[in-house]
Amino acid sequence: MRLTNVSRMDTLTGRLSSYSVTVSPAEGDPLPISFDQNRHVSLGSRPGSWMAAAFFLDHPAAREEVAEAWHAVIARHGTLRTVFSWKPGADAASDLGSSRRRPPVKEGRGGGPETDLNLDPVHISPGAWEVLSPVSVPLESGISLRAHPESPPAYPAPPASPGLPVEVGSPVLTAEEVRTALRAHFDSVCDPLAAPSHRLCVVEPAGGSPPQVIIGVDHAHVDAWSLLVIIRDLTTCLADLQTGRPPGRELPTAEPFSAHTEVLEDRPAPPASLVDRWQQILAAGGGVMPQFPLPLGDLSVPRPEVVEVRDVLDPAELAAVEAHATAHGVRLISVAVSVMTALFAELGGQPLRTVFPVHSREEPRWFDSVGWFITNAVLENDDPSLEASHRAVKEAIRLGSQPLAPIMRPYGGMPAEPGMFAMSWLDHRRLPIAVDDALRPQHVSAVIRTDGVMIWFVINETGLHLRCRYPDTPEARITMAHWLDAVVERLRRPVHDDPTETT
Known part of the structure; x- marks a missing residue:
């Protein structure tokens, strides 16, 4: 597995699409938060907090099939069905220049009862595809803090038109435009406090060649090993779906990260x-x-x-x-x-x-x-x-x-x-x-x-x-x-x- 970054990643010319799931609250108490999760998310909303797995499928696949396989992967892994939020009252103004508020980091906390964060289970259900356009202004090197809505809804609705086809006239991006658009997109949607903080994207080349799949996830939910698990699970579930088997039936049981915490x-x-x-x-x-x-x-x-x-x-x-x-x-x-x-x-x-x-x-x-x-x-x-x-x-x-x-x-x-x-x-x-x-x-x-x-x-x-x-x-x-x-x-x-x- 090649270690790279979004400005250097191997990609191709094609149409870039993003699939946003629908999120709704689930019953259950807040889940435990690990020491590293608390350190990471307590820094608040910011670009550049994510990592991604990218891979090329070895056979053609429709976006709807890839999305269905992704839902099977989400269903396997508890951390992909959780959302971070601030506890009530923990919304002191940030001095980072962002309109999304966060509290100052407390002394002496390592997750558990000393954190200002909640980690709640959520339901994930089918959502919608959208075709991404090139970013009109090149992003500067490094990160810049951006404004967020003052009071974003807890579970924003996905764009309309589920199953949006790649239509004639949809923008075809160069490889460099794909890299720039992915960076801007993941910086926005894979925020530590997003609901959820992960996103499935697909690059579809012209001529019907197999697509490239890129899955961005905020670091609070994944490590490098996890990216390998995600690739294995998605490709296995996709192969199962395309051959009429229940997706992931033969995969080992995946215990939730919260149990490890x-x-x-x-x-x-x-x-x-x-x-x-x-x-x-x-x-x-x-x-x-x-x-x-x-x-x-x-x-x-x-x-x-x-x-x-x-x-x-x-x-x-x-x-x-x-x-x-x-x-x-x-x-x-x-x-x-x-x-x-x-x-x-x-x-x-x-x-x-x-x-x-x-x-x-x-x-x-x-x-x-x-x-x-x-x-x-x-x-x-x-x-x-x-x-x-x-x-x-x-x-x-x-x-x-x-x-x-x-x-x-x-x-x-x-x-x-x-x-x-x-x-x-x-x-x-x-x-x-x-x-x-x-x-x-x-x-x-x-x-x-x-x-x-x-x-x-x-x-x-x-x-x-x-x-x-x-x-x-x-x-x-x-x-x-x-x-x-x-x-x-x-x-x-x-x-x-x-x-x-x-x-």
């Missing part, structure tokens, strides 16, 4: 040793999460993002580097940690300290569910040896094995400052969810403004790929170009070396 809330307090270690790590960072230790320039306000994607190792080269790791009794991630540790010591005289997302799908019961099954840890290392790097990874996984809410509550939530550095590691080969590469699947991120550095290492059958996002300042462009070049060069060193040699 409840499991975490019911856990006993974290062990004192783990809390002490978190306190040590935060103290070493001046009371905040790790920051990138090399010059990034003026980060007093978020800057337009720069995104770089590097194809680091092809399959044969990846095998050589993995053999190098295996010869030292470690995995590939330890090689990457070793490389970054050595570079930070040489270039800045600092240890490696990075936020390290860890998935919380610890039991097979969660493998086939859609949700934000992520907690955060810190990976800290000052010894570039492979053995020490291996130990640092193991400790980070241990730090991420406990719910963060009780640990971060004394800090008023996860303490972050401009310049925060995060590293994500995703090896698709090790996941129990497989998506056919023939579908050309893509994990599509939004375009945002940022004041931090995020690096993704993605491994799949095509090799090792690196994606980095950083703020667009003159200093950061120089620093990050040099640093990324060095990371790539050193990751490639074992390709032609004896695998028994040390890094």
